[in-house]
Amino acid sequence: MxxxxxxxxxxxxxxxxxxxxxxxxxxxxxxxxxxxxxxxxxxxxxxxxxxxxxxxxxxxxxxxxxxxxxxxxxxxxxxxxxxxxxxxxxxxxxxxxxxxxxxxxxxxxxxxxxxxxxxxxxxxxxxxxxxxxxxxSDYRQQLAKLTAQYQNKTKVRYFYQISAAPMITVADGHWPTQVFQVCGGENIFAASKAPYPQVSQEQVVIRQPEIIFGTSHANTNVAMWQAWQGKIPAVDNQHVFTVTSDWLNRPTPRTIKAIKQVCDHLDAVRAQRQAQD
Structure with a gap:
């Protein structure tokens, strides 16, 4: 019973x-x-x-x-x-x-x-x-298409700036690094022990990113990095971009838009590489 x-x-x-x-x-x-x-x-x-x-x-x-x-x-x-x-x-x-x-x-x-x-x-x-x-179903199809399109692309070293003061970034395995990985992005702070480490501009310079991403919340722009002209490839080549925060930081169907946005910027770096070779 x-x-x-x-x-x-x-x-x-x-x-x-x-x-x-x-x-x-x-x-x-x-x-x-x-x-x-x-x-x-x-x-x-x-x-x-x-x-x-x-x-x-x-x-x-x-x-x-x-x-x-x-x-x-x-x-x-x-x-x-x-x-x-x-x-x-x-x-x-x-x-x-x-x-x-x-x-x-x-x-x-x-x-x-x-x-x-x-x-x-x-x-x-x-x-x-x-x-x-x-x-x-629509999300899975779009994700599969983008993954196939970028899986063999050459890697591009990137820095993602979440905030400016203090300067926070993200280690691999924590959102939203998955977005950058689809596009062939290589995180310069991938191996950090902290999931969202606080870093300095000097640490960024040492790691030589080819591209810097930020959001409107981080106040990331070329001007704040201008002091490092001649010392960071991303700054020298004007590859400092602001991405749409809600697309990138929220795990929702609009993540597909974030992937497309990030991939387009990484492709711009690759195109410049080819032009300089």
Whole structure:
């Protein structure tokens, strides 16, 4: 009898997880974007600060930011599904939500294929999984095409500047180095022990990047590197570029746009190489 009850409880839990959600809250911008991609847009009732894509997300109430989560407001909204970022949302507050019995879906996108997998998993909570399946399929096809196009390209040494003061970059194996790898980028801080190391301009000079990438948040521009004219190939050849932050830093279908943008810049370096040979 006890075994039968356990089986019934297990079946009930699985069924609940597969049932369409009616009230969804997202606690990170990229999860908001993934929710809309998976067909959950009409179920969203609140989201985190900076959830700005698609445009409809701008109308959602804000219940989280970099300082924390509004637990009381989340309790009042009574979501049946909360979308969270495992390494980005505060563990203590997430533990409280778990203890209160909320159904929490954690983003675990660490590699490029994970984006499509996550969308498909989210699709089980939509009224129909068809949109999620189509978006995931389109993403996989575009990723496969770009991977094949660039897999034999010559390597280009790059530096990705996440912020300016302090100057932060990223080691291999941590997002978004996967984007650069598709294009044949070779990270000058690949072997750093810290996932997001703080570095100096002098350390960048020593490693001689052929191209420097930054975002508007990092205030990366040619002017800030101008003092190193004649000492860094990227500066000498005017290969200092600003990339679209949301495309690059958020693991969503728009990552494809980031790959194309980065690949185009790396191709410009390769073209200049050939012209100089």
């Amino acid at each position: 006890r075994f039968t009850c356990l089986l019934l409880l297990s079946f009930t839990a699985c069924t609940a997880l597969a049932a369409p959600a009616q009230r969804v809250i997202s606690l990170s911008p990229h999860m908001t974007e993934l929710a809309y991609a998976a067909g959950l847009g009409d179920k969203m009732v609140a989201a985190s600060e900076y959830s700005d894509y698609p445009a409809e997300a701008l109308e959602l109430e804000r219940v989280a930011n970099h300082r924390g989560i509004k637990l009381e407001r989340i309790l009042a909204l009574q979501p049946d599904l909360i979308l969270a970022w495992k390494s980005g949302n505060p563990p203590r507050e997430m533990a409280k939500l778990e203890q209160l019995g909320f159904n929490i879906f954690y983003s675990t996108s660490k590699e490029l294929p994970d984006i499509a997998n996550t969308i498909e998993r989210l699709g089980q909570y939509a009224n129909s999984p068809k949109q999620a399946q189509q978006v995931a």
